[in-house]
Amino acid sequence: MTPPLDLDRYRAEFPVVQEQLYFNHAGVSPTSVRVATAMREWVDDVLHHGVRYERGWEARTEKTRELAARIIGAAPAEIALVRNTSHGLGLVAEGLDWKPGDEVAVASSLEYPSNVYPWLHLRDRGVVVREIEPREGGVTPEAVAAALTPRTRLVALSSVQFATGYRTDLEAIGALCERSGVLFCVDGIQSVGCIPVDVKKSRIHFLSADSHKWMIGIPGIGFLYVDRNVLPRVRPVLVGWRSTTDAWNFNRAHFELRPDATKFEEGSHNYAGTYALGAALGLLLEVGMENVAARIRELLAYADRELRAIGCDTGPSPEHRAGILTFLPPQGEARALASYLSERNVSFSLRRGRIRISPHFYNQPAELDRLVEMVRGFSGR
Structure with a gap:
């Protein structure tokens, strides 16, 4: 049986993770060392x-x-x-x-x-x-x-x-x-x-x-x-x-x-x-596109669950999802939240009044935990 691929070993290809929480691959991606x-x-x-x-x-x-x-x-x-x-x-x-x-x-x-x-x-x-x-x-x-x-x-x-x-x-x-x-x-x-x-x-x-x-x-x-x-x-x-x-x-x-x-x-x-x-x-x-898609799917499911747990409105539903998750904070406007997150080195997009996140295969659940904590902190102000 082939062991599961260790996707975390590819994080070294993306130095941007040392500077930002990068969830903006539906916008403009960072590139890799090999590129x-x-x-x-x-x-x-x-x-x-x-x-x-x-x-x-x-x-x-x-x-x-x-x-x-x-x-x-x-x-x-x-x-x-x-x-x-x-x-x-x-x-x-x-x-x-x-x-x-x-x-x-x-x-x-x-x-x-x-x-x-x-x-x-x-x-x-x-x-x-x-x-x-x-x-x-x-x-x-x-x-x-x-x-x-x-x-x-x-x-x-x-x-x-x-x-x-x-x-x-x-x-x-x-x-x-x-x-x-x-x-x-x-x-x-x-x-x-x-x-x-x-x-x-x-x-x-x-x-x-x-x-x-x-x-x-x-x-x-x-x-x-x-x-x-x-x-x-x-x-x-x-x-x-x-x-x-x-x-x-x-x-x-x-x-x-x-x-x-x-x-x-x-x-x-x-x-x-x-x-x-x-x-x-x-x-x-x-990496393999099946592995890439599975990792992105898992990350979005995790982000969806954690954001909904703090009262965010999220979309699209899993059956209509590819690599993008959008959400609204439980309190305050999305534009104000966008400024709050940008000041804290989070890369994302604001599209038609909603926060749009789009992680890739090298991202980790712990990075999404940090995002959720920031959203929670913003909503609790």
Whole structure:
């Protein structure tokens, strides 16, 4: 029998724990020692050797692509490296062949702006954004079904709602979209690195996420997944030398787009970013996404129980939870509590009037005990 993995041994990877109670991975994560080391490795290489070992940079970038594919159950040819989640969603929104009267179903009252604005930007092309009515702080399959019409071409949803923490039933909605002949586009930034994600099982056509949240990487680098069956339907908004089949031949102009997702990568890579992303994904896959998800689930269940015991209002309920727990103090306003906690080196977010905490696998119950004691102290003033 395999002994249980000792997750606490990874705490040394995250020096931030010496300074703060860090419960803000749904916002901006601290990164790890190995990510910082990977970035320095590339910087030192170009500092001392210039472009001499460029082939090695390319090889590491392709390894990063493989790890990105692995963490969501895709093929490397279905992965494009992008700047951020918005970049990936924008490539999808601008790349499809829309017709006037086409509809996109979006829960715009609930979603993070990155998954609303790209679709609203299509209005001057005659595309209609049809509202999905949120229920209990999230989007249910029933709500999506009610929003579909014969003109619906795409459903755009977050895998987890950023403000409420409500986890979307991607498998049920993916199956619904497949039956309806509708494309399914997912903002995956609040799930990739937090819970297991399987784009094939969930019948997802597009997923975009960057690494500065649950992947515990850095801002400015992420990936876009495009299902191989719909790749020919998405026109690159930007093209450059790297978009083509003969990319490294600079002696002729031969404009033939690559058949895989790399056609969306128009120019030189952000190598420091790809090294960082590769190290971040490697760490998560080393720990194992099932282990990561189980630890986060346990921490949130513990925090939920302890906060409720002192009178806090918490959410979402366990069956709709991924990596986020929100709460209101038993006394006083959340904004005042937010200031109180920030002064005491607690990292969290205030979202739509509620305190949002989002611990990761390296956090410990004792850290949550300290948070609860601070909330208790604030409420008792």
